[in-house]
Amino acid sequence: MELYRDMLCKILESEEFEILLPKWKMNVEEMLEMKCYQALNEIKRILEDESLDDSDCFKSIEEIISVFERLGSGINERHDFG
Numbered sequence: 276m277e278l279y280r281d282m283l284c285k286i287l288e289s290e291e292f293e294i295l296l297p298k299w300k301m302n303v304e305e306m307l308e309m310k311c312y313q314a315l316n317e318i319k320r321i322l323e324d325e326s327l328d329d330s331d332c333f334k335s336i337e338e339i340i341s342v343f344e345r346l347g348s349g350i351n352e353r354h355d356f357g
Contacts, residue, residue: 278316314342 286292321335321342 278319279312282312310346314346317342 318339321338324331324335327335
């Protein structure tokens with residue numbers, strides 16, 4: 276939730292806004308945006324892991340690619356490093 280909070284704070288510090296939540300339900304666009312946020316948060320967590328050596332960093336890149344694959348957006352032929 277830290278990434279979400281940081282992003283929201285940046286938006287709120289420079290924008291006027293009005294919040295209305297009468298029986299709020301997400302539409303398709305909002306659901307996709309939430310999934311994107313979740314993927315970005317997961318990628319950020321992977322990249323911030325300072326305990327990784329070079330081999331582990333390569334594994335982290337593989338993990339990030341897996342995030343995209345789980346979202347249904349693979350990296351195609353570029354992913355085949357083996």
